[in-house]
Amino acid sequence: MRVSTILAALSATSLVAAHPGLSRRQDEVSDTPAAPEPTELPEVPETPEEPEVTEPAEPEPTEPAEPAEPVGPSPFEGRKLYANPDWSDKLEETYAAFEAAGDEKNAARVRTIQDIGTFVWITTRAGLAGIDTAIERARAIQEETGEDHIVGLVLYNLPDRDCSGLESGGELSSDENGLEIYKEEFIKPYAEKVGAASDLTFAIVLEPDSLGNAITNSAIEFCANATPLYEEGIAFAISELQFDHVHLYIDAAHGGWLGWQDNLEPTAKEFAKVLALAGEGKRIRGFATNVSNYNPFNATVRENYTEYSPSWDENHYALSLAPFLEAEGLPSQFIIDQGRVALPGAREEWGEWCNVAPAGFGAAPGSSTGNNTHIDSLVWIKPGGESDGECGMEGAPRAGAWFDEYVQMLVENAEPSLFGEEPAEPAPEEPAPEEPTPEEPAPEEPAPEEPAPEEP
Numbered sequence: 001m002r003v004s005t006i007l008a009a010l011s012a013t014s015l016v017a018a019h020p021g022l023s024r025r026q027d028e029v030s031d032t033p034a035a036p037e038p039t040e041l042p043e044v045p046e047t048p049e050e051p052e053v054t055e056p057a058e059p060e061p062t063e064p065a066e067p068a069e070p071v072g073p074s075p076f077e078g079r080k081l082y083a084n085p086d087w088s089d090k091l092e093e094t095y096a097a098f099e100a101a102g103d104e105k106n107a108a109r110v111r112t113i114q115d116i117g118t119f120v121w122i123t124t125r126a127g128l129a130g131i132d133t134a135i136e137r138a139r140a141i142q143e144e145t146g147e148d149h150i151v152g153l154v155l156y157n158l159p160d161r162d163c164s165g166l167e168s169g170g171e172l173s174s175d176e177n178g179l180e181i182y183k184e185e186f187i188k189p190y191a192e193k194v195g196a197a198s199d200l201t202f203a204i205v206l207e208p209d210s211l212g213n214a215i216t217n218s219a220i221e222f223c224a225n226a227t228p229l230y231e232e233g234i235a236f237a238i239s240e241l242q243f244d245h246v247h248l249y250i251d252a253a254h255g256g257w258l259g260w261q262d263n264l265e266p267t268a269k270e271f272a273k274v275l276a277l278a279g280e281g282k283r284i285r286g287f288a289t290n291v292s293n294y295n296p297f298n299a300t301v302r303e304n305y306t307e308y309s310p311s312w313d314e315n316h317y318a319l320s321l322a323p324f325l326e327a328e329g330l331p332s333q334f335i336i337d338q339g340r341v342a343l344p345g346a347r348e349e350w351g352e353w354c355n356v357a358p359a360g361f362g363a364a365p366g367s368s369t370g371n372n373t374h375i376d377s378l379v380w381i382k383p384g385g386e387s388d389g390e391c392g393m394e395g396a397p398r399a400g401a402w403f404d405e406y407v408q409m410l411v412e413n414a415e416p417s418l419f420g421e422e423p424a425e426p427a428p429e430e431p432a433p434e435e436p437t438p439e440e441p442a443p444e445e446p447a448p449e450e451p452a453p454e455e456p
């Protein structure tokens with residue numbers, strides 16, 4: 001498929017820097033509250049101490065370093081992630097199916113899941129009304145419960161969207177003045193709406209799947225052409241969305257895509273470039289990973305296809321990428337989508353992204369991330385239930401359509417801690433492979449995500 005082009009793109013960027021930021025990061029970033037300062041970059045060594053190419057398969061990729069101090073408290077701390085009633089309503093069908101089958105246990109689990117916060121996808125100009133709806137409802141819940149809420153939004157409407165997959169192409173095209181329309185008719189009203197709702201807190205994920213393509217898919221002509229638009233569009237969004245109650249997370253794809261050792265430094269440099277473009281003093285809170293993908297946070301079993309990657313689950317991906325971000329003067333905080341998690345052995349290749357089975361709902365937003373202080377929160381960004389397309393599990397409907405059999409499976413295989421249950425079997429981690437190979441496998445294809453329809 002597209003692996004050969006991705007591989008070609010990869011070989012162009014194969015210089016490996018040896019974690020330039022590791023020893024310095026604590027003193028340099030600890031007191032900057034998530035404010036990337038593109039103008040005062042720390043001294044990045046021009047010549048990495050060990051420009052060796054065998055680094056990719058670090059014999060012990062488990063602990064890149066001790067985590068840095070968090071840069072200011074996570075905005076998720078002490079706040080409940082807004083639960084989207086539109087999604088909860090769709091789960092009524094799932095509840096009814098379990099009831100009809102006399103499966104009380106799973107019916108009860110659906111009730112728990114319906115109250116879990118998920119992100120609201122805003123993916124068209126018409127869909128901007130979805131922000132008003134979310135604000136109105138979150139405000140009502142906040143007043144009613146007295147509990148502070150954080151509203152999760154995804155901002156997803158770049159011109160020439162999904163340049164490598166073309167599965168999730170959007171309404172805007174560069175041929176038709178898409179970038180100007182994006183700025184004027186999408187970003188500006190978006191910013192006006194969230195900016196005005198300062199009684200709430202927002203976490204906004206910026207443009208899933210976009211900069212990942214800029215980093216690894218420049219061999220695809222459409223992506224090469226789209227890259228400057230992506231960069232300018234995201235930079236504009238960042239500059240317009242500067243509010244104290246709004247926390248921005250740039251999408252950083254997932255460990256199976258950008259987590260390969262050779263991709264980490266180019267990834268950090270690309271993000272630094274976009275931040276610089278946004279303008280001096282413009283801030284983001286961090287990065288979002290695994291949006292609409294299926295990687296576990298803590299893999300209980302290390303899959304064979306992750307063998308040569310230091311980023312074999314999303315916990316490790318954050319730890320692998322963090323020092324490179326810090327070397328660029330960027331924040332190194334993450335939110336990680338656990339809305340759907342593949343069970344061990346579900347995928348033969350990391351690149352499988354479509355209605356992967358078996359899978360389950362992952363750990364709840366706010367679940368423990370152990371001692372990884374780079375994680376602001378586990379979250380559910382992609383609400384399980386909308387089909388990824390007519391592929392993967394049998395009977396899958398077109399992309400975006402509700403796939404109730406799939407959701408039933410997600411409930412049956414859900415992370416037991418969601419319901420206060422004990423884990424089924426605490427499978428020990430498999431040891432990391434010992435033998436490095438100079439040849440690195442290609443990163444897998446991006447997982448195109450299907451946004452939820454924004455309005456009922």
Ligand SMILES: *[C@@H]1O[C@H](CO)[C@@H](O)[C@H](O)[C@H]1NC(C)=O
Nearest residue numbers: 062063065066067370371372
């Ligand atoms: C984090 O936890 C892991 C085990 O879960 C441990 O091996 C590691 O030493 C810990 N790191 C720090 C900095 O505490």
Ligand SMILES: *[C@@H]1O[C@H](CO)[C@@H](O)[C@H](O)[C@H]1NC(C)=O
Nearest residue numbers: 302303304305307345347348
């Ligand atoms: C994974 O690798 C191990 C050791 O090389 C092998 O025994 C096992 O069969 C592989 N698993 C799969 C699913 O290919």
Ligand SMILES: *[C@@H]1O[C@H](CO)[C@@H](O)[C@H](O)[C@H]1NC(C)=O
Nearest residue numbers: 293294295296297314340341
């Ligand atoms: C990635 O997301 C999938 C589905 O959203 C989830 O199953 C998996 O646990 C996530 N992995 C990480 C590391 O967040």
Ligand SMILES: *[C@@H]1O[C@H](CO)[C@@H](O)[C@H](O)[C@H]1NC(C)=O
Nearest residue numbers: 297298363367368369370371
């Ligand atoms: C991940 O692993 C850490 C350390 O073993 C643990 O403390 C944490 O609860 C785990 N989190 C999840 C979501 O599995």
